[in-house]
Amino acid sequence: MTSSAHALADVLAAEGGGEGGFESPTIAEFYPPAVAEFSVLGVDFEITRITIIMWIATAAILTLLVLAARKASVVPGKLQYIGESGYSLVRDGMARDVIGPKGLPFAPFLASLFFFILANNFMSIVPLAQISPNSKFAIPLVLAVIVWVLYNYIGIKEQGAARYFKDAAIPPGVPAAALILVTPIELLQVFVIRPFTLAVRLFANLFAGHMLLVVFSLGAVYLLTAGGIFPLFGVASFTMALLMTFFELLVIVLQAYVFTVLTATYLNGAVEPAH
Amino acid sequence: MSILAAESANPLLPPVGEIIIGTITFAIAFFVLGKFVWPRFEQVFRARREAIEGGIERAETMQAEAKAALERYQAQLAEARTEAAQIRDQARAEGQQILEELRVQAQQESARIVARGEEQLATSRQQVVNELRGQIGQLAVELAGRVVGESLEDQARRSGTVDRFLDQLDGMAGVSPDGRGGATGSSVYVQGDR
Numbered sequence: 001m002t003s004s005a006h007a008l009a010d011v012l013a014a015e016g017g018g019e020g021g022f023e024s025p026t027i028a029e030f031y032p033p034a035v036a037e038f039s040v041l042g043v044d045f046e047i048t049r050i051t052i053i054m055w056i057a058t059a060a061i062l063t064l065l066v067l068a069a070r071k072a073s074v075v076p077g078k079l080q081y082i083g084e085s086g087y088s089l090v091r092d093g094m095a096r097d098v099i100g101p102k103g104l105p106f107a108p109f110l111a112s113l114f115f116f117i118l119a120n121n122f123m124s125i126v127p128l129a130q131i132s133p134n135s136k137f138a139i140p141l142v143l144a145v146i147v148w149v150l151y152n153y154i155g156i157k158e159q160g161a162a163r164y165f166k167d168a169a170i171p172p173g174v175p176a177a178a179l180i181l182v183t184p185i186e187l188l189q190v191f192v193i194r195p196f197t198l199a200v201r202l203f204a205n206l207f208a209g210h211m212l213l214v215v216f217s218l219g220a221v222y223l224l225t226a227g228g229i230f231p232l233f234g235v236a237s238f239t240m241a242l243l244m245t246f247f248e249l250l251v252i253v254l255q256a257y258v259f260t261v262l263t264a265t266y267l268n269g270a271v272e273p274a275h
Numbered sequence: 276m277s278i279l280a281a282e283s284a285n286p287l288l289p290p291v292g293e294i295i296i297g298t299i300t301f302a303i304a305f306f307v308l309g310k311f312v313w314p315r316f317e318q319v320f321r322a323r324r325e326a327i328e329g330g331i332e333r334a335e336t337m338q339a340e341a342k343a344a345l346e347r348y349q350a351q352l353a354e355a356r357t358e359a360a361q362i363r364d365q366a367r368a369e370g371q372q373i374l375e376e377l378r379v380q381a382q383q384e385s386a387r388i389v390a391r392g393e394e395q396l397a398t399s400r401q402q403v404v405n406e407l408r409g410q411i412g413q414l415a416v417e418l419a420g421r422v423v424g425e426s427l428e429d430q431a432r433r434s435g436t437v438d439r440f441l442d443q444l445d446g447m448a449g450v451s452p453d454g455r456g457g458a459t460g461s462s463v464y465v466q467g468d469r
Contacts, residue, residue: 088320
């Protein structure tokens with residue numbers, strides 16, 4: 001049962017209870033009941049629908065890409081061409097062009113990031129799933145933390161710890177008087193704001209996208225069954241749900257791209273000393 | 276029940292279990308892709324680049340070969356042209372030389388012929404002169420004898436004698452042709468007198 005259908009059941013139940021009125025979807029959308037629960041070393045693990053969706057998405061993208069690469073030849077087949085195009089987009093467009101000459105070693109990481117996010121984002125419009133694991137904060141946070149650790153590690157490794165932290169705190173070319181303001185902002189930016197915004201941007205887009213879809217879908221169902229002239233608005237609501245699905249497709253690709261490009265930008269800052 | 280679970284939930288504070296599951300999932304994806312997918316793609320890119328570069332290299336080699344062949348042919352052509360010009364010049368020179376030689380030869384020949392003719396002419400003239408000298412002396416003696424023998428006063432007789440002598444001379448010239456000089460010479464002589 002999809003979460004929307006689940007919510008719909010709730011709505012219908014509410015109506016059946018004679019309460020009446022439209023019950024808007026809540027944050028409960030993102031907390032489906034656990035399929036399995038266990039505890040390891042005091043940490044509670046909860047396997048939910050969304051966890052399974054994440055595994056399916058990851059398994060699907062891995063299968064597709066492995067199939068695309070398995071029989072890779074100089075003259076590509078259709079699947080190989082699609083896989084290659086995606087990899088080239090990240091490898092040439094981001095690793096090489098954004099990070100620079102030292103960027104190519106990061107291409108595998110960036111491409112993995114891109115395809116992982118893309119596949120998981122995509123689940124937000126796949127029928128029956130219709131919720132993205134990235135609309136749970138955990139996944140974007142994990143990815144952002146990995147990126148944060150990576151670019152700081154690369155910065156220290158490439159420039160030396162002293163140089164890296166000095167450049168981060170005292171950007172060159174800033175008048176000494178302005179440093180009182182600039183230094184805290186810069187430090188906060190590099191070490192706190194960057195990973196936080198990276199994670200929140202992805203999470204919030206998918207979260208909001210899902211909420212919009214649910215509101216319009218549930219609204220359509222509710223209005224179509226409401227009687228009077230409401231079914232007319234129901235049709236409008238249904239149309240909006242369709243439109244928002246296409247909009248969501250745009251968000252899916254764009255957010256995967258943005259996350260990866262920003263990662264490349266941060267890595268660029270780490271690889272090359274500030275001017 | 277889901278609503279109950281959600282009541283206390285803050286979407287920005289994910290449970291630790293979720294974070295760990297997410298990390299593991301991404302790690303698996305990262306390693307699988309890094310092991311089975313990206314290296315294959317890189318390999319294909321390299322193969323493709325090499326194929327293209329190889330093609331370019333081959334094309335360049337062929338172009339260089341074609342250029343060399345063209346240069347060779349042009350050099351050969353130029354050589355042949357120079358050779359032809361040389362042969363032509365030589366032939367012309369040879370022709371001129373032959374012409375010159377022929378002219379010289381012809382001149383020599385004609386000079387020789389002229390010289391021989393002159394020589395022959397001189398010889399025959401000498402002969403004629405010698406012969407004539409002998410005959411004229413004889414004739415003169417004969418004529419003088421006759422003139423002296425007949426009366427000088429007798430005009431008619433005298434003229435008769437002269438006429439007879441001249442007729443005799445004519446007859447002599449017709450009867451006795453002298454060896455070289457030929458009949459023509461004497462006939463011309465006779466005709467001229469008539």
